[in-house]
Amino acid sequence: MWYFVNFILGAILGSFLNVIIYRSVEGLSINNPPRSFCPNCKTTLKWYDNIPILSYIILRGRCRYCHQRIPIRYLLVELVMAFGFLIHSLFFIWQVNLILNAILFVTIAVIFIDLKIMMIPDFAWIIIGVVSIVDLILNGELFLRLISFVVVLSILLILKAIYKEGMGSGDIFLMSVFSFLLSLPFAFYMMILSSVLGIFFAYLRKSKVIPFGPFISLSGYFLYILDILIMVKYY
Template identity: 40%
Template sequence: MPPRSAFVPEFIPMLPTWTILIGFVIGAVTGSFLNMLIYRLPRGISFVKPSYSICPICKDPLDWRDLVPIFSWLSTRGKCRYCHVPIAPRYMYVEILCGVLFAALWWQYAVASEQGARMFAYMAATGALVAVIFIDWELYIIPDELNAFFLPIGALYHLYAKTLPTFLWGAFAGWALIWGIAFLGRTLLGKDAMGHGDIKLMRGVGAILGALLTGASVIAAVFAGLIIGVALIFIDKRRTQKAAAMAEGDVSAGVEEELEEYPPETIFHLIKMGVFYLLCLDVIGIFIPSVYRLVGEEPEEVMLEEDDWKPSITTIPFGPYLALGAIACMLFAAPIQAGIETYWANATGANVR
């Protein structure tokens, strides 16, 4: 039997393997909620009005038959039961993905070991990270509410585990890594290397994972971004070339419009907002928007549907890769941490603290 964690008191004993089905069901139900969140949150749509789920096309309220995770989408063959308009398969994918991830976390921390507190913290964080992946990939934004969500999860977990320094150093490490990359990109290359949402995201992820795993998650995100990003650019380039062969004049005008870019952020603004995020004033700004005016900024607004900004083929959001790296570190925290500590000990003769 694997040993109980030396520093985390637990309240869930090691469970039989079949209980991962419970984890899958919890994840699928969470995924169903996340589908509503992914659609409503970045568009500023209330979570309580309407208090029931509706079809975004015909606005008809959905009953229980339409809300059973995975099976509802399959039973209607991916169409609304009322207006028969196709429903994006993303809804089913989110439910399956969350089910699989929660089942894996359940197995890792409730079956293979006795780390129930960590499991629940990681489940909450993973759900938020799945929402980040789909929102940022589609809309190129990460809502402040999601970024702020990680901080209380990390604080509660590390309070329970009596490891508050890990919470503080992890949050600082996540902020410092991404803000540092943004600063170097702006000063050395004259480009915006990281978005502000990425800085706030990794501050929250670090608050949960701690400094060591946060660094590993950023490295994993960089490698994933390089591989997947290059592949996507290649695919889009091939697609653009085919379209150009069919309608050269129209495509030329479209490409010229797509390549329009905004001027890079000033170094002063990056430093100012970096300190703002380090002090977590953006979290206060969710409840008291006027706090942004303390640094000469206007409160951030929700994403507007009529926004006509169109990204170029090389504009790839990094948030999804950061989220994937963080999820990977939650799933494989023990071997990743052990590998880093072993490498560090062999290289320097010292232990990682």
């Protein structure tokens, strides 16, 4: 039952995330208009056009009204969220399960929004901030986390002062809260891993500006799992 709840919750939040991604990228308000609409013909969608995963498959990836193709991203986000939540519930106790769900939500949001408009939404670091407080309550280690946070933040501010265009303030916020969540030494691994991945990505894309957000979130997500598995926390 718990596994099933996780799967459904993941699918529903994935559907909600698609709305957030679309509206953030287009610069629209998240809650106005309140109902989902087709980006092409602007028809307000009925509830049965909005069932996560199923509607996309039934409608064969097209709008019911104007038959415009719906990007595969919509299905992909819902599937990754649903199966991600399911896997978290299969392998981890419920506290870790919920924390990982929240980190995955942020990671997918940041991947699609930051790559498209080079901006990390505020809710990303706010959610990770809340998650890190929950993790602090569960696992303690306040002092080590504070050192981790201050050291990482200082390094980032120095880098920002040297290379003015290199990092946005969104990157700095996100990496700092992740360093409080992961604590030492994993915060350092996250910093190194996300920098290497980000620079490699920019090199492949031949672009000068680096969207660090997706790599910070992905590194944070995987290192949090690694930390749990290695340190055998919560047991």
